[in-house]
Structures are given as structure tokens and as C-alpha cells.
Amino acid sequence: MYQAVSDAAIALFLEKGFEKVPVAEVAAAADISKPTLFRYFPTKEDLVLHRFADHLDEAARVVAARPAKRSPLDALQRHFLDGLERQDPVTGLCDNVHVLAFHRLLYGTPSLVARLYGYQERSEKALGDALSGTRGDGAPDGDALAARLAAGQIIAVQRILALENWRRIDAGETAEAVWPDAVVAANRAFGQLRSGLTHYA
Structure with a gap:
């Protein structure tokens, strides 16, 4: 789930720019609710930096x-x-x-x-x-x-x-x-x- 949501978010951020993509759009793209997204990722920035989590x-x-x-x-x-x-x-x-x-x-x-x-x-x-x-x-x-x-x-x-x-x-x-x-x-x-x-x- 972490990887799928992060990948969906990064694809949107690369396409439109980080500041131009609301969290609600990321949640919709990942087919989850906004509260669920925030249970996995406390901040919008964490959607990107998840790729560094294992480091x-x-x-x-x-x-x-x-x-x-x-x-x-x-x-x-x-x-x-x-x-x-x-x-x-x-x-x-x-x-x-x-x-x-x-x-x-x-x-x-x-x-x-x-x-x-x-x-x-x-x-x-x-x-x-x-x-x-x-x-x-x-x-x-x-x-x-x-x-x-x-x-x-x-x-x-x-x-x-x-x-x-x-x-x-x-x-x-x-x-x-x-x-x-x-x-x-x-x-x-x-x-x-x-x-x-x-x-x-």
C-alpha cells in the first residue's frame, strides 16, 4: 500500500508539480480516502520521501x-x-x-x-x-x-x-x-x- 500510494503521488507530482497537486487528488488517484492516506503518510512531503525510508x-x-x-x-x-x-x-x-x-x-x-x-x-x-x-x-x-x-x-x-x-x-x-x-x-x-x-x- 505504501509503495502504491507513493508511486501514484510521485507520478502526479512529476506531471503537474508538487505544489499544484492537492492531497485529495493523490488519494483519488490511489483509490483511497484522504483520511486513509494521512494514516499512511503524515505529510504530503512523506509521499515523496517514502523512497528514502529504507535508507x-x-x-x-x-x-x-x-x-x-x-x-x-x-x-x-x-x-x-x-x-x-x-x-x-x-x-x-x-x-x-x-x-x-x-x-x-x-x-x-x-x-x-x-x-x-x-x-x-x-x-x-x-x-x-x-x-x-x-x-x-x-x-x-x-x-x-x-x-x-x-x-x-x-x-x-x-x-x-x-x-x-x-x-x-x-x-x-x-x-x-x-x-x-x-x-x-x-x-x-x-x-x-x-x-x-x-x-x-
């Missing part, structure tokens, strides 16, 4: 499922690079016409961008919880604030890398052409996470 705790899951000898940062870097390799839309490196149309809808609608930040904040919280309790050596670490700060930096790095990839593809470059630079940028960004902000200190 909310993705970074946390990567950290939790990593091999015992792999550090959280190494696991997250490998996961991001794997996403670039398979042109996962979450990395921004995807030139599929439907994905491009969706990203233009998303980044071109201020209320969706604002709501997306809320999703990213929840991702930070989940990742912070996963990082809290482990250090690079696996020993206990009671500093939950340090874990939240690290999570915020990691999620921000992933967001900025993805946005830069999408901007280049939206400007007309292919995913294949952008991929080598995207890999270099990702490795550099994760390297900066490892070394801290010494360059700016």
Missing part, C-alpha cells in the same frame, strides 16, 4: 553488520564505493531518466528539501547509536556525544558527495563519465574524516 538506518546497519576486524569508517567507505559502482541513486551517481526526474522534483521543491533534512537527522541518530559503544578497537566508549558528532560528519559527507554527483549528472554528464571523479572524491572525503580537520586547524 534511514542504512549507515547504522552497515556499521552493525561489518566484519569484526573492519572499522566502522572503513565499512561505510566500502559501502559508499560499492554504491557508486552499481550507480545506486542514493549516491547521486545515476543517470536513469526516471531517477533524474525524481531528483529534480526533490531538489527543486523547498519543502521536500527541508523534509529531507529531517530524514537525514534520523539517519544521524541511528548511526550515532550504532557508533556509541564502540571505538576503532572495539572497546567500550561511553561518549555518546562523540558518536553523534562523528555520525553527523559521516552523514554530511555522504550527502555532499551525492549532491555533487547529482549536480554534474543533472548538468548533462553521464554516470560513467562522473564515476572516476566520484570515487576519488569519496576516498578523499573519507580520508579527511579519518584525519580530522587538521588542514583547517
Whole structure:
């Protein structure tokens, strides 16, 4: 039901524009009542951002499922690079016409961008919880604030890398052409996470 209603809504938003489609029209297209729609999706923006729902705790899951000898940062870097390799839309490196149309809808609608930040904040919280309790050596670490700060930096790095990839593809470059630079940028960004902000200190 979630997927069907979200797909119907996104089709309408792509055709007419997010602001020009009332929720009642989405409900009618999905053949459900407006109150039922709001039981599934608390806000109109959630109809679009449902596509990110399974990514909310993705970074946390990567950290939790990593091999015992792999550090959280190494696991997250490998996961991001794997996403670039398979042109996962979450990395921004995807030139599929439907994905491009969706990203233009998303980044071109201020209320969706604002709501997306809320999703990213929840991702930070989940990742912070996963990082809290482990250090690079696996020993206990009671500093939950340090874990939240690290999570915020990691999620921000992933967001900025993805946005830069999408901007280049939206400007007309292919995913294949952008991929080598995207890999270099990702490795550099994760390297900066490892070394801290010494360059700016």
C-alpha cells in the first residue's frame, strides 16, 4: 500500500508539480480516502520521501553488520564505493531518466528539501547509536556525544558527495563519465574524516 500510494503521488507530482497537486487528488488517484492516506503518510512531503525510508538506518546497519576486524569508517567507505559502482541513486551517481526526474522534483521543491533534512537527522541518530559503544578497537566508549558528532560528519559527507554527483549528472554528464571523479572524491572525503580537520586547524 505504501509503495502504491507513493508511486501514484510521485507520478502526479512529476506531471503537474508538487505544489499544484492537492492531497485529495493523490488519494483519488490511489483509490483511497484522504483520511486513509494521512494514516499512511503524515505529510504530503512523506509521499515523496517514502523512497528514502529504507535508507534511514542504512549507515547504522552497515556499521552493525561489518566484519569484526573492519572499522566502522572503513565499512561505510566500502559501502559508499560499492554504491557508486552499481550507480545506486542514493549516491547521486545515476543517470536513469526516471531517477533524474525524481531528483529534480526533490531538489527543486523547498519543502521536500527541508523534509529531507529531517530524514537525514534520523539517519544521524541511528548511526550515532550504532557508533556509541564502540571505538576503532572495539572497546567500550561511553561518549555518546562523540558518536553523534562523528555520525553527523559521516552523514554530511555522504550527502555532499551525492549532491555533487547529482549536480554534474543533472548538468548533462553521464554516470560513467562522473564515476572516476566520484570515487576519488569519496576516498578523499573519507580520508579527511579519518584525519580530522587538521588542514583547517
